[in-house]
Amino acid sequence: MDLFEYQGKQYFARFDIPVSPGDVALTVDEAVVAAEAAGYPVVVKAQVQVGGRGKAGGIKLANNADEVRLHAGNILGMDIKGHVVKRVWVEHASDIKKEYYASYSLDRAAKKHLLMLSAEGGVEIEAVAAKDPNAIVMLHIDPVDGLSLAVARDAAVRAKIDEEAIDGVASMLVKLYDCFTRGDCDLAEINPLILRPDGGVHALDAKVSLDNNAAFRHPEWDEFRATEELDEREKLARSHDLQYIGLDGTVGIIANGAGLAMSTLDVVNQVGGTAANFLDIGGGANADMMAAALEVINFDQNVKSIFINIFGGITRGEDVANGIVAAMGRVDLRAPIVIRLDGTNAEEGRAILVNAGIPESKLSSKPTMLEAARAAVALSNQNGAK
Amino acid sequence: MAIFVNADTKVIVQGLTGGQGKYHGLRNKAYGTQVVAGVTPGKGGTDVEGVPVFDTVAQAVAATGATASFVAVPPKAASAAILEAAAAGIAFIVCITEGIPAQDEAKVFNTLLRNHPKTRLLGPNCPGIISPGKCNIGITAGEIAQLPTAKGPNVGIVSRSGTLTYQALYELKQRGIGVSTCVGIGGDPVPGTNFIDCLKEFQADPETHAIILIGEIGGSAEEEAAEYIKASVTKPMSAYIAGVTAPEGKKMGHAGAITSGGKGTAKGKMDALRAAGVKVGLNPTEAGDLMAEILASMAR
Numbered sequence: 001m002d003l004f005e006y007q008g009k010q011y012f013a014r015f016d017i018p019v020s021p022g023d024v025a026l027t028v029d030e031a032v033v034a035a036e037a038a039g040y041p042v043v044v045k046a047q048v049q050v051g052g053r054g055k056a057g058g059i060k061l062a063n064n065a066d067e068v069r070l071h072a073g074n075i076l077g078m079d080i081k082g083h084v085v086k087r088v089w090v091e092h093a094s095d096i097k098k099e100y101y102a103s104y105s106l107d108r109a110a111k112k113h114l115l116m117l118s119a120e121g122g123v124e125i126e127a128v129a130a131k132d133p134n135a136i137v138m139l140h141i142d143p144v145d146g147l148s149l150a151v152a153r154d155a156a157v158r159a160k161i162d163e164e165a166i167d168g169v170a171s172m173l174v175k176l177y178d179c180f181t182r183g184d185c186d187l188a189e190i191n192p193l194i195l196r197p198d199g200g201v202h203a204l205d206a207k208v209s210l211d212n213n214a215a216f217r218h219p220e221w222d223e224f225r226a227t228e229e230l231d232e233r234e235k236l237a238r239s240h241d242l243q244y245i246g247l248d249g250t251v252g253i254i255a256n257g258a259g260l261a262m263s264t265l266d267v268v269n270q271v272g273g274t275a276a277n278f279l280d281i282g283g284g285a286n287a288d289m290m291a292a293a294l295e296v297i298n299f300d301q302n303v304k305s306i307f308i309n310i311f312g313g314i315t316r317g318e319d320v321a322n323g324i325v326a327a328m329g330r331v332d333l334r335a336p337i338v339i340r341l342d343g344t345n346a347e348e349g350r351a352i353l354v355n356a357g358i359p360e361s362k363l364s365s366k367p368t369m370l371e372a373a374r375a376a377v378a379l380s381n382q383n384g385a386k
Numbered sequence: 387m388a389i390f391v392n393a394d395t396k397v398i399v400q401g402l403t404g405g406q407g408k409y410h411g412l413r414n415k416a417y418g419t420q421v422v423a424g425v426t427p428g429k430g431g432t433d434v435e436g437v438p439v440f441d442t443v444a445q446a447v448a449a450t451g452a453t454a455s456f457v458a459v460p461p462k463a464a465s466a467a468i469l470e471a472a473a474a475g476i477a478f479i480v481c482i483t484e485g486i487p488a489q490d491e492a493k494v495f496n497t498l499l500r501n502h503p504k505t506r507l508l509g510p511n512c513p514g515i516i517s518p519g520k521c522n523i524g525i526t527a528g529e530i531a532q533l534p535t536a537k538g539p540n541v542g543i544v545s546r547s548g549t550l551t552y553q554a555l556y557e558l559k560q561r562g563i564g565v566s567t568c569v570g571i572g573g574d575p576v577p578g579t580n581f582i583d584c585l586k587e588f589q590a591d592p593e594t595h596a597i598i599l600i601g602e603i604g605g606s607a608e609e610e611a612a613e614y615i616k617a618s619v620t621k622p623m624s625a626y627i628a629g630v631t632a633p634e635g636k637k638m639g640h641a642g643a644i645t646s647g648g649k650g651t652a653k654g655k656m657d658a659l660r661a662a663g664v665k666v667g668l669n670p671t672e673a674g675d676l677m678a679e680i681l682a683s684m685a686r
Contacts, residue, residue: 106488108575108605111495143492144500184489214487216462258573259547259602262628266652267669269631278632311552313513314525343552344527369553370671 001210004047006089007224008206014220015179017172017190018202022091031072032065034090040064041093044071048083051124056080061093087227094204098162099192101125101136102173103207104180113141113180115173117159121192147177168201169193184214233277233299240292242279249274250380252297252306252335254290256281256315264309267369273377276303281315290323295331304383307376308339309369317341317349324363325356336379337363340372388517388534388567389542389587389594390478390506395521396452398423398443398476400459400467402434406482407458410525411437414456417528419521422450443474456514456523457481464510465490472502479578480523481509491576498578507578513548513570516555524570530555534564538595539681542588543568544581545600546607550628550670554600557674563681566594573602581611589619596622596680598673599664603629604650612658622680623664626673627652 003011009019023034024047035042046058053059058080060071068090078085099122107114118136120128128135137159141147152173153166161169172193180188189207196202215221230238237244243258247265251273255261261280268275277300281289297306310320320341327333341349350365366372397414401407402424412435415421423438423446430441440446443455455471457464457479464483471479491510498505508515514524518531530552534540541563545551551570558565569584571577581599588594597619601608608627615623630652656666665680667673 106492106575108607109610111492111576113492142496143489144496181489184487186488211488213461213485214489217487255549257547257549259545259551259600259628260549260553262547262602262632263550263553263626263670265632266628266630270668275631311549311556313527313549313552342556343530368671369669 001212001221001224001228002049003206003208003210003224004049004087004227005045005206006047006087007227008208009089009203011183011208012179012203012206015175015183017175017179018200019206020091020094020202020204022089025072025088025090026086028069028072028076031088031090032068035062035065035068038090038092042068042090043093044068044075045089045091046075046078046080046085047087047089048080048085050081050083053080058085094194094202095197096194096204097197098165098195100161100169100195101128101191102176102193103187103189103191104177104185105187107140110140113143115139115141115147115155115177117155117173119160119162125191141177143181146181147174149174162195164199165195165201168195168199172201184211184218185209186211233296236299237279237296240289240296242281242289242293242296244296245278246300247275247277248302249276250302250304251376252276252300252303253309254279254281254293254297254306255309256311260309260311264307264369264373267373268307268377271370271373271377273373273380276300286319287323287326290320291327291330294324294327294333298331298333303335305335305376305379306333306337307372308337309372310339310341310343312343312346315344317343317345317347318352321349321352325352325358328358328362333362335383336361338372338376338379339363339365340367340369341365387591387593388520389584389591390508390567390569391454391515391517391521391523393520395454395478396420396422396450397454397456397523398425398446398450398452399456400425400443400471401457402426402437402439403429403432404458407456408434410458410482411456414522414524417522418519419523422452443471443476447474447476452476454478454523455480457483459483461485461487465494468494468507469497472498472505477505479505479507480512480514481507481578482512482514482524483509484511486510486574488575491574495576495578506583508569509572509574509578511574512572512577513551515567515569517567518565526552526555526568526570530559531568532559532562532564534566534593538564538593539684540564540566540593540595541677542566542584542591542594542597543600544584544588544597545570546573547600547602547628550600553670554598554673557670558677561674561678563677566591575605581607582614585611585614585619589621594621595684596677598677599623599625599659600670600673601625601627601655603627603632603652603655606650608655609658612662612664615659615664616662622684624667624673624676624680625659625664626667626670627655630668
């Protein structure tokens with residue numbers, strides 16, 4: 001789960017990472033209240049999960065209440081690369097002497113934590129890496145050992161962080177590592193991490209991505225979840241515990257297992273079709289989940305045919321078939337189904353579908369993935385997909 | 387021969403008294419796997435359909451001489467269960483648990499590396515391993531795996547995705563091709579066993595004559611495998627990478643399957659494998675066809 005900047009800063013604050021004083025605002029009036037509390041001058045920042053906010057006019061400096069009204073009014077509701085701004089973060093404007101970069105992530109190849117630290121912050125770190133790879137210190141940290149202040153300090157020295165900022169940055173690195181590990185982040189990034197003229201350092205931005213698998217030990221994440229930007233289809237799927245991602249095509253996809261679902265998208269694409277979604281009903285899916293999956297797909301107006309691709313392992317053929325029959329009794333599906341059913345109890349499943357007496361125009365069965373994909377794409381084209 | 391597990395492998399099931407552990411543990415036993423004990427704290431002295439249950443892995447190992455463990459416990463308890471098995475001297479641990487936090491996985495992996503270097507972990511979040519006719523640990527339906535033949539040729543399978551592991555087994559069964567061992571390494575960010583570990587074993591296994599690799603988008607495991615294949619694998623290979631059409635920046639169900647900024651894309655992985663001499667199919671069926679062609683040309 002990716003956090004908005006303001007949520008990232010609130011999360012940082014839990015781990016004593018210094019951030020600029022500020023608050024989030026959903027309206028112009030709230031923005032003014034936040035600005036008065038933070039103290040002028042303030043920066044009004046659009047809260048969207050996409051880069052390039054500044055260039056799009058989503059970050060503005062304000063010296064008084066009138067300017068806050070003007071800028072917050074313009075920014076709220078603004079469309080930045082397809083993301084509509086619903087909130088602004090208003091914080092006290094900082095005097096900046098230097099901008100650095102710091103982040104922690106998991107290096108999957110090395111199977112260790114990775115600290116990236118650079119004295120050249122405030123720009124895309126990819127650009128720094130391309131221009132001068134030596135400007136970034138990469139330090140692997142063994143998760144069993146963790147990170148000591150001494151090692152953090154050494155990294156700061158090697159990254160050529162300014163002398164006066166070394167202690168502040170080192171302390172920040174330890175706190176950020178604590179946030180990354182104890183806070184169960186996939187990514188914890190500060191860019192820029194600033195040095196102020198008074199010698200202090202703090203986080204001017206926050207990019208945090210949380211590991212959904214760790215949600216069970218973080219009840220405090222519930223409030224972040226409430227603001228996640230999902231489309232209607234994705235919300236419906238989540239309420240049924242289905243792994244769903246909306247796409248732009250016309251063939252609705254249901255498969256069991258992420259790999260098979262991705263593979264199903266690939267095959268549909270290879271035979272000239274386009275997928276309307278990725279939907280993994282997971283291992284051990286039962287009749288209810290299959291019925292729910294069909295409801296989610298049916299919600300999508302673009303869907304012209306539905307391809308159900310099941311290879312039973314834990315998932316059993318008769319459960320899949322019963323779910324389809326139940327869903328067809330419950331929901332008026334707008335698009336015809338093509339199913340490929342293999343694996344555990346596939347025979348039983350196919351028999352259930354045949355005995356249900358569903359007309360061929362609404363449900364057909366194919367023996368292989370490729371044949372089913374071709375049939376689904378042909379039906380989609382017949383039904384008016386371009 | 388087979389890799390990692392064979393007919394002599396004695397297996398305990400951690401979580402045998404739970405829903406998943408019981409269902410799959412007993413299925414593995416019914417397949418012919420030597421499931422010798424279960425472990426559930428507090429339930430020592432009981433049994434599950436004749437399989438004795440112990441309070442700790444150490445007790446189960448002392449009583450049965452087990453060398454492998456099947457970990458089927460919920461995410462919160464999985465890390466501790468893995469480390470307990472390693473501390474009790476278990477050499478091969480299969481963990482099917484889905485949803486373990488990445489921080490825990492990283493810690494477990496590095497703890498094993500440091501304190502139990504002889505212990506191999508398969509998974510977490512994997513379908514398990516099957517050496518057809520000999521040993522099945524995990525959730526694979528045994529009947530979809532074609533038995534290997536004495537004279538071969540037999541194929542080894544290594545896969546990062548659960549259902550595609552079954553699909554690969556099925557493709558070979560349709561063609562009557564025997565399987566030496568099929569290993570599902572799982573799609574999580576920090577797998578205990580990776581492609582290279584399996585390729586090394588398959589290369590050394592006299593019963594394995596060719597290898598299928600099933601990968602997916604995200605990370606760089608396939609690229610690293612390609613480097614290894616180029617340098618050290620002489621047996622012929624086919625492969626398939628899932629996720630050619632996956633949109634960038636979206637997680638497709640697995641924690642591991644994500645493409646970002648052109649890194650870890652299916653195309654990059656396919657190109658790397660092709661450059662290493664692997665025949666790459668555009669779907670699982672094509673990978674099966676390519677393997678059949680490889681075996682046919684070997685026979686000539």
